[in-house]
Amino acid sequence: MSRIGFIGLGIMGTPMAAHLVAAGHDVTGFDLNADARAKLTEAGGTAATDVAGAAQAAEVVITMLPNHPQVEDVVLGTVLDVVAEGTLLIDMSTIRPETSLAVAEAAKAKGVRVLDAPVSGGEAGAKQATLSIMVGGDEADFTAARPIFDALGKTVVHVGPHGAGQVVKAANQLMVGGIYALVAEAIVLLEASGVDAKAGLDVLAGGLAANRILDLKRETMIAREFQPGFRIDLHHKDMGIALAAARQVDVALPVTGLIAQLIASARAQGYGSLDHSALLKVIENFAGRA
Template structure:
């Protein structure tokens, strides 16, 4: 069992840290909002008052925060992980950030005698709660092997996809596919509703054919119930679409459908939907169609 510092106890980080504590690891959690530590303490973990306190003596430091600047601040600021972790500590970044930022931070970690891997996850809040996340890992073979017992406590599909930064690149592709699927599902549901089709029956039969997907299974019920409580917020998916469109441009790759979905995600954010689940793209389709709730 390892001593683990877990930084970032939000919608995703809290259940992940709790799984690690229940698996027998010693978990010290830190979050800028201290009340977010309550679930971890109940699961057997310890609340730390600072990053320095959390990482002191830790074998592993796990990070799950929203964006590239947040990861940079947690790791590289004066009070951050790099300044306080002991040599050979393994840093696992579960966040979804820019691949170039990951590479820069991993290089800085190496200069300080630390080891860092990128391990962004897919599966949303449900996957975090059920320990069924899909984890795409950028790492050396040695560091991937060292991280595997930790990853197995929070995920189900764990794949080493290449060197440092590769995990973030695969996650960007994942977010491109998910956003496109959610937008098309929203358009299909709005289309079906316009023709007064039995939506539950339609979704059932669509799910049994080639149109079936994890997105349809998880997001269609939310759209039909108009339940947009966040499992993964639009504002975060907007950030991810910025990552993939920027990275595609740098690689001279054309993603025309992805670019349109990125604009629709930006529109949702501009219309005040940023805190909603990304299934809330349905509201944007309804706005464009001149249709509200029916």
């Protein structure tokens, strides 16, 4: 079992760290939120008082942070200065691919191995250890980290070199946003036409239109229950990453641009703290059905 430093004990990080404790790893974690640190202690881990305290004795350091500025601050500002040569750093945040590449380059100079390993599955996937994990980096490092990933997720794939994990996550987020928008439009159409939306979506979920969002979210969307599993604010950030990645490789993604604007509209309308399924509220507003 490994000594793991886990930095970022938010909605996703807290259950992920607890799963690693349950798998037998020695987990020392840090978060700015004292309640989050207490939850790790309750799960059998150890709470550190700062980033350095979580990282310095670890064989593996995992970061699960909101965005690239936090990753740059934590990793480039502290972690790489305190860990030993040969340490494996796994960044499971969703950030820009270019930041992952910069982190890998800086880590290489200090003899630290790096994987970018963003996840999909939201809070429910983190709690149930059923996350999809898309990993970029060296094959040997992926193999070494596989027991850790297996404690956190069900679909674990090495998708390519450094930064590839973040590109796949960007593709995931543009698809998720697009499907939410289409499910929302389907609900608006069904209800405006006097059709039972539940019955309609039940049929769609059994045909070619089937998808995980219909499986997991159709009932809560129809009920207008938008308790956050993954907030609009975060999806807005992720769509920016997807558009920036497209620009980086000089490709046009017109539908992605439209979905990004819908999610930006949700945020502008005050829905940023709601689940991303609250795109339904935006579509209703556009359709005059609010």
